[in-house]
Amino acid sequence: MSENARRTFMKTGAALASALALPSCARENSQETAAAPAGKPQTLAAVAAIVLPAASLGEDGVRRVVEGFRKWLDELEPVAELDHAYIFTDEILYGPPDPEPLWRAQLEALELEAEKRHDASFDAIPREEQEALLRRQLPSNPGTGLPDPARAPHVALGLLAYFYQTGEANDLCYERAIERTTCRGVESGASEPPARRS
Amino acid sequence: MARTIEADVVILGAGISAAMLAEKLSEAGSEKILVVEAGNKIFNLDERTARRERFLAYGENPWPDDHIRGQTAKGITSRTMAVGGLALHWGGTTPRYTPEDFRVHSLYGVGYDWPFSYDDLEPFYFEAEERLGVAGTPGPPELDPRSKPYPLPGFPLTYNLTELKKWAEKSEIPFWPNPVAKNTIPYRGRNVCMRCDTCNICPTGAKYTPEFTFQKLLEEKKVDLVDRMLVRKLVLAEGSDRIDHAVALDRDKPDEPVEIRGKTFVLASGYCWSSHLLLLSANDRFPDGLANRSGLVGKYVTGHRPVHAFLEAPLRLYPGMFAGDSLLSKHFQRAKAGHQGRYVRHDLRIWESSFGRDPRIQDDQGALLLGDAILDDWRKRSKTGVARMRAYYDVIPARESAITLDPERKNPWGDPLPRIDFVDSDWSKELREHTESEIRSVYERIAAAGHGKILSLEVDDKTYDHPGGGCRMGADPATSVVDPLGRAHDHENLWVVGAPTIVSSGCNNGTLTFAALTLRTASAMGAS
Numbered sequence: 001m002s003e004n005a006r007r008t009f010m011k012t013g014a015a016l017a018s019a020l021a022l023p024s025c026a027r028e029n030s031q032e033t034a035a036a037p038a039g040k041p042q043t044l045a046a047v048a049a050i051v052l053p054a055a056s057l058g059e060d061g062v063r064r065v066v067e068g069f070r071k072w073l074d075e076l077e078p079v080a081e082l083d084h085a086y087i088f089t090d091e092i093l094y095g096p097p098d099p100e101p102l103w104r105a106q107l108e109a110l111e112l113e114a115e116k117r118h119d120a121s122f123d124a125i126p127r128e129e130q131e132a133l134l135r136r137q138l139p140s141n142p143g144t145g146l147p148d149p150a151r152a153p154h155v156a157l158g159l160l161a162y163f164y165q166t167g168e169a170n171d172l173c174y175e176r177a178i179e180r181t182t183c184r185g186v187e188s189g190a191s192e193p194p195a196r197r198s
Numbered sequence: 199m200a201r202t203i204e205a206d207v208v209i210l211g212a213g214i215s216a217a218m219l220a221e222k223l224s225e226a227g228s229e230k231i232l233v234v235e236a237g238n239k240i241f242n243l244d245e246r247t248a249r250r251e252r253f254l255a256y257g258e259n260p261w262p263d264d265h266i267r268g269q270t271a272k273g274i275t276s277r278t279m280a281v282g283g284l285a286l287h288w289g290g291t292t293p294r295y296t297p298e299d300f301r302v303h304s305l306y307g308v309g310y311d312w313p314f315s316y317d318d319l320e321p322f323y324f325e326a327e328e329r330l331g332v333a334g335t336p337g338p339p340e341l342d343p344r345s346k347p348y349p350l351p352g353f354p355l356t357y358n359l360t361e362l363k364k365w366a367e368k369s370e371i372p373f374w375p376n377p378v379a380k381n382t383i384p385y386r387g388r389n390v391c392m393r394c395d396t397c398n399i400c401p402t403g404a405k406y407t408p409e410f411t412f413q414k415l416l417e418e419k420k421v422d423l424v425d426r427m428l429v430r431k432l433v434l435a436e437g438s439d440r441i442d443h444a445v446a447l448d449r450d451k452p453d454e455p456v457e458i459r460g461k462t463f464v465l466a467s468g469y470c471w472s473s474h475l476l477l478l479s480a481n482d483r484f485p486d487g488l489a490n491r492s493g494l495v496g497k498y499v500t501g502h503r504p505v506h507a508f509l510e511a512p513l514r515l516y517p518g519m520f521a522g523d524s525l526l527s528k529h530f531q532r533a534k535a536g537h538q539g540r541y542v543r544h545d546l547r548i549w550e551s552s553f554g555r556d557p558r559i560q561d562d563q564g565a566l567l568l569g570d571a572i573l574d575d576w577r578k579r580s581k582t583g584v585a586r587m588r589a590y591y592d593v594i595p596a597r598e599s600a601i602t603l604d605p606e607r608k609n610p611w612g613d614p615l616p617r618i619d620f621v622d623s624d625w626s627k628e629l630r631e632h633t634e635s636e637i638r639s640v641y642e643r644i645a646a647a648g649h650g651k652i653l654s655l656e657v658d659d660k661t662y663d664h665p666g667g668g669c670r671m672g673a674d675p676a677t678s679v680v681d682p683l684g685r686a687h688d689h690e691n692l693w694v695v696g697a698p699t700i701v702s703s704g705c706n707n708g709t710l711t712f713a714a715l716t717l718r719t720a721s722a723m724g725a726s
Contacts, residue, residue, distance in 0.1 A: 053573040072255055081259045083398065086287040087663065089277035092265060095256065135566065144560045150256065157559070160572070164557045170518045173557070173576045180518030181254055183394040183401065186382055189356040189519045 042123035043107045044155070050131050051156045052163055056172055069162045073100060076150060096151045103155035109137060171196045200455040201448075205232030205422065207723075208444065208460035210429050210475070211467035212237075213283020214709060215696030215716040217408035218329060219466060222720040224420035231421040233412065234446065234458060236428040237280035238263055241409055246401040253399055260399035261286050266449075268610040269428070273601075273618025274501070274662055275470045281425055282409040283468065288709060289397045289522055290379040290405045292332045294323050295704035295711050296531045297343065298543065299592070302702065305534075306541045308625045309594040312701045313673045313682035319714055320345055322721075326713035327377075330406045331385045334377030341372065341528045350382050353391070356519045358550040362585050363525055365511050366548055369647040371640070373525040373548060379406040379710075387414070395520045426450055430613055432463065432479040432488055432692070439483075440691050447611055462691045462723070465669070466716070469499060469697040473601045473668035474616040489669070489686040489694075494679050496602055498670050499620060500595035500703045501662025505544075505637045507587045508553040508653040509645050515583030517552035524549045530589075530640065531705050541629055542636045544591035545705045551586035554653055555579050584653065587644070589637045590705045593662060596623035601668050620662045664708035666697035684719035685726075695719045 048054075048066045057065065078098040113133055114122040122130060139153050149165065152158035163169055167180035176193040207223060209216050212235035220233055240261055242249065249260040264280040264287075276284045297316035302309040326332075328349045335352030336342055352375050355363065363373050380391045381404040391404035403410065415421040426449040435442035441463045446456040465472040473496040477487040487495050527546040557576040559567050567575055604617035622630065634657055645652050672678025675687035680699055686692040696712040699719075704711065 051568050053570040055570045056573055076256060077258070080256060081262050082257050083253055083259045084277060084287075086284060086289070086398070087276050087665070088274060088661065089265075091270075092259075092277055095258070131568065135568075138566065142559060142566070144558045145556060146559060148257070160559065164572075167518065169557070169573075172573060173580055174516050174518075175577075176516055178516050178518040181395050183392040186391050186393060187354055188393060190354045190360070192357050193516050193519065 040111060040121060040123070042121070043110055044159075046123040046130055047107070047110070047134060047156050048159060050127070050134055051160050053172065065163050065168075066159070068166075069159050072149070072162055073103075073158075096148075099150055099152065099155075099158060103158060106137065106155045110134065113137065200457040202457045202459060203232065203424065204230075204459045206230045206460060207232070207462045207464065208458055209233045209464045209466050210444065211235065211283065211465070211471070212281040212408065212412060212423065212425070213466065213468060213696075214285040214408045215468075215712055216283070216464075216466035217411035218326065218713045218716045219464060219695055219720050220415055220421050221329065221411050222717055223723065224415055226724055227420070232458070232460065233421055233423040234427050234429060234444070235279075235281050235423065235425045236269070236449075237266055237278075237425065239281040239409075239412075239423070239425040240264060240286070241281075241413055243403050246399055246403075250394065250396050250399045250401045253396065266428070269615070270607075270609075271470050271474075271601075271616040271618055272604055272607065273470075273616070274620060274660075274665055275468075275616075275618060279471075281412055281423065282407050285406075285408050285709065287398050288407075291524075291707045292327065292330060292334075292377050292379050292710040293526060293528075293545070293706040294342075294344070294714075295706055296528055298532060299702060299704040302541075302543075302592075302594075308541050308629070309592075309623075310701050313671060313678075316343075319711075319718060322714040322717040323710065324349075325717050326710055329411075329717075330379040330710070330713065331381055331388070332377050332379050332710070333382040335375045337374040337526070337528065338372055341532055342374070348377060350385060353378070353380070353382055353523065356523055356550070358515045358517070358519050358583070359523055359525055359548070361513050361515060361583070362511065362548050362550065365513055365648045365650070366525070366585065366644050369644040371527055371529050371546065371644065373527045373546070376524040376526040376547065380404050386410075393520050395518075395522055397522045427456065427458075428611070429458070429475060430478065430611070432475065434481060434483065434488075434689075439689050441488075441689055452611065462693070464723075465692070465694045465698070466696060469666045469668050470601060470616055470618060472694055472698040473499075474603070476669070477601075477603050477616075478613060484688070489679050489688045489692060491688050492676055492679060494597070494670065494677070496668050497597050497600050498595040498701075499599045499601055499618065499662075499665060499667040500593055500700070501620070501665040502590035502592050502703050502705055504658045504661055504663055505589045505591065505634060505655070506658060507641045507655045508551060509585045509587060509641065509648075509650050510653050511583045511585050511648055511650045513583040514581070515550060517550050517555070517584075519550065521550055528706075540632055541625075542591070542633050543705055544589040544633070544637055546640070547588050549586040551584040552580075553584045553586060555584060585650075587641060589640070590663060590707075591633050591637065592703055592705050593620075594623040594625045595667055595670075595702060596621045596626075599623075599667075618665075620665075662703075664697075664703060666700035666703055666708055666712070669694040669698035670701050671699045672701070683722035684715070685722070693719055693723060 080095045082093045146161040149161035206229035253260045265277040300312040333350035334348035389402040431445040444458040479488040525548040599621040603614040607615040669679040695716040
């Protein structure tokens with residue numbers, strides 16, 4: 001990601017994180033000041049509310065995931081040297097190119113279609129219409145499993161893949177505080193994990 | 199004129215065998231020891247927390263530039279070439295071979311006996327466990343013989359493994375915690391494990407990696423270490439079979455030739471590159487490569503073949519509780535013979551797993567799931583547990599299983615690269631179907647006893663795990679490359695240590711055995 005693009009996404013992300021906390025009338029006003037190239041900040045927020053388990057995460061939880069996703073994308077190094085196996089390493093593998101330009105265009109496409117179909121911004125149309133529009137724009141056969149987040153063919157799948165690789169998602173599934181990959185004590189883990197902290 | 203570096207003992211390679219050797223030889227204190235590594239020196243404990251975070255977030259290599267561009271083998275090997283070697287990435291698993299591994303021909307009429315017994319190696323197993331810092335809980339003595347307790351107390355079993363142990367033992371196959379080179383108490387200046395579950399990049403340094411040994415030896419000025427120095431050839435003394443010097447290439451000054459002179463040379467470059475260097479060092483007197491009057495340099499390379507399975511268990515498990523921890527059984531390694539009296543030996547390991555329970559975005563009907571529907575679907579599919587299981591069975595080495603110089607590939611400096619072609623021996627070819635059938639029946643037995651089922655079973659055709667050989671040891675110079683202590687039959691001042699010297703690969707992870715063999719060689723070198 002170029003420095004300019006990175007900064008733009010950062011700015012947009014910060015704005016959308018704030019926007020999520022605002023009532024709808026305030027969000028409408030905030031559209032006027034949104035950073036242009038990455039689309040309106042509310043677009044990703046609206047996508048997140050559709051694809052993430054919002055009922056389980058709650059509004060704050062969804063916002064936190066979006067903030068984490070933004071930070072993750074901002075710090076992604078395109079074509080980074082990837083981890084390789086202990087023994088079987090035929091070749092050194094490198095990661096994908098920066099997904100941000102494609103994902104930005106996809107957010108803009110959601111806005112464009114919303115404008116053309118509903119004469120309204122994506123976040124302003126009804127929830128059911130948002131989901132229907134998003135489903136139309138997602139790849140027709142995205143596969144069963146979640147992709148490597150950085151290789152996701154759509155920003156919505158990137159956000160999903162990012163979230164579902166976190167320990168928070170694992171804890172939500174099992175409803176226990178497993179806290180995967182959290183460093184702790186050598187004696188820990190001998191008992192059944194306690195209930196998840198909400 | 200070549201730049202010259204001199205030492206008494208020149209160790210080529212800086213992996214785990216080199217670390218064991220350098221440390222032990224340095225304790226005598228009388229000789230100048232030089233360690234030469236082609237790859238980079240990566241001493242990064244203070245960076246590991248950040249490296250770990252990026253590994254978790256992006257899958258990045260936590261040991262960047264741990265390889266040399268263009269220095270690759272064709273076949274099964276690691277690209278890692280750095281101070282620390284493959285053990286930078288290892289999981290720290292350190293089981294011993296069993297006594298039977300050293301006598302398979304005498305006991306079962308297949309394969310090859312080693313030139314010494316388990317009892318001969320046992321003190322060096324313990325020494326290796328002490329130097330690496332192995333934490334373990336002994337298995338039943340008849341299955342897991344050892345003369346002394348593990349140096350470090352074992353890890354407590356996780357909840358998941360406790361449940362899986364009870365479940366799997368309904369089959370009357372005993373399991374116990376897999377021993378690991380990770381600190382359960384502060385040990386040798388390294389921290390206690392915090393169970394971060396990213397053992398390929400241990401942020402605390404609780405897992406043993408060889409660069410800790412080298413850092414300490416360098417701080418104490420007990421060894422010298424040069425990295426980024428690729429040794430290209432060993433050269434004999436005029437009119438003698440002794441190694442006189444090594445021709446090397448300083449990767450930072452490739453146009454400046456380097457000669458490394460020593461009284462004693464030790465190949466500690468792993469199973470691929472040790473044989474490769476001997477083959478590269480051919481000369482008029484040794485036209486097939488140094489140490490190769492037998493014609494066996496690079497031959498009899500071997501490993502064990504994994505049979506993977508995932509078993510559903512009617513247990514409530516919580517994947518994510520230290521997925522690297524595992525259970526081990528040697529029940530089928532000590533058997534006198536398998537079903538129908540035919541030779542079958544294999545280990546068994548069990549891990550927690552989320553196989554088939556990962557979140558998904560399409561349901562069984564192909565409908566796209568979004569929002570809470572993904573989580574609901576995931577929860578429904580995660581009500582029962584899964585055991586990941588794996589059996590390693592030994593592939594009996596064949597002479598034709600070989601490392602050779604690839605006529606079609608050269609490195610950036612013009613040297614032929616290695617080519618590795620694994621071949622099963624006739625024994626293994628004949629036994630293969632029977633062996634894999636027996637392992638399948640073991641999985642079926644465990645599943646049936648625990649009211650579970652096999653979800654997946656796969657023989658990994660392409661894998662010879664923990665590979666070794668190529669400079670196999672033996673008493674007879676006609677059938678081996680090095681003697682039972684690791685000295686080349688053909689060159690009195692050339693030794694080979696670790697993985698290249700093994701006669702067979704057993705049924706367990708090999709690193710502890712490679713380290714024990716190296717320490718045995720170090721004792722012999724000291725005595726000589």
